Amino acid sequence: MSAKIIDGRKVADETMSIIKEDVENWVKAGNRRPFLKVVQVGTDPASSTYIGAKTRACKKVGIDTDTKHLPDTVSAKELKATIRSFNKDDSIDGLLVQLPLPSHLSSHDVIESIDHRKDVDGFHPMNVGRLTVDQPTFRSCTPAGIFELFKYYSIPVKSKHAVVVGASNIVGSPMAIMLSRENASGKATTTICHKFTRDLTSHTISADILVVAAGQPELIKPEMVKEGAVVIDVGINRIADETSEKGYKLVGDCDFEGLKKKVSWITPVPGGVGPMTVAMLMKNTLLAAKKSIYPDE
Structure with a gap:
């Protein structure tokens, strides 16, 4: 037996093309472009690489994005204050904190501080909980x-x-x-x-x-x-x-x-x-902009 290869790049490219079309239709209907805010703590090379891939994907499908860089010495209080300010910013649809975090910061605590309606990574306890009971949610x-x-x-x-x-x-x-x-x-x-x-x-x-x-x-x-x-x-x-x-x-x-x-x-x-992970992040960001998961909140 010789295995068939599952080509993630091919499927991601086709998925991204569909998302791009959906984004353009959303904008043509009079809506602003979806916006993804990324928070990076420190300068970990792998994290920078991943954020670069996400930034390029946003550009490819027509989603606006920006990265907030914080020093690796930032305190939990300062980081969560930054996140809360982004939670309140109605121009931001999707919000993620790039993992892993420096050892003095609790990823569980930080993720829980993100508004679950903007949690396009699908890591917030609210979204994980909804997943377990088959309710609409941002899926990881x-x-x-x-x-x-x-x-x-x-x-x-x-x-x-x-x-x-x-x-x-x-x-x-x-x-x-x-x-x-x-x-x-x-x-x-x-x-x-x-x-x-x-x-x-x-x-x-x-x-x-x-x-x-x-x-x-x-x-x-x-x-x-x-x-x-x-x-x-x-x-x-x-x-x-x-x-x-x-x-x-x-x-x-x-x-x-x-x-x-x-x-x-x-x-x-x-x-x-x-490649599919990045494509799904784009899909979740568009859903967040459309308020497709939490329409009444």
Whole structure:
């Protein structure tokens, strides 16, 4: 068996084209352009790279954006005061704080200070709670992007056994919730694994759909996956590579070369899930501008 490659770049490009058209129609109807405000604390290079990708995506679809840069010494009180000022600014539709934050700041505390109606990352407890009970909400961008890939490639989820490796609040936990929920086009039988899971292979080997977001390079080997499974690799890790000009290469949490000979579908790294995450952020920002999630607030 040779796996079919799930091309996230292709799907993201098509999704962004649809969003761009929707934005232009929204503006033509007499509305102002959607506006995304990003807050960056410190100068972490990876965070700057991610923000750059989001900024380019905004420009591509016609969404206005701006980044507020704060020093990594900013206090929790100062940061939350900044966020509250953006909460009150009616010209701002979407608001996100780029993670991770410096160690002296609590990401849970900071995220909770964001107005849930502007939480286009889908991390606020209000939005996560609504997700768990199948109510309309801003869905976390990476899981939402994965479901768009399932839809585009007609990969069925209902009644399948889905296994999620990684239990983060950003990817693993919301992914498991969405996989088991009818309104998210899920309704799979779902198992969630994490660093305390014993005998990981005993769980992954039974998966029809395997979503891996563990942050561990090439954790999943061919012998851990059954023939014909669908593998979604969310991980993106830098490992040393002397043959590369940069001195490193990007790999996922799965052994791509080994798995593609055994599974039915697989996402590459890079070029799989990542582009879809950014596309879903654009979609959420437009929804925030339209007040499609919380129309009466």
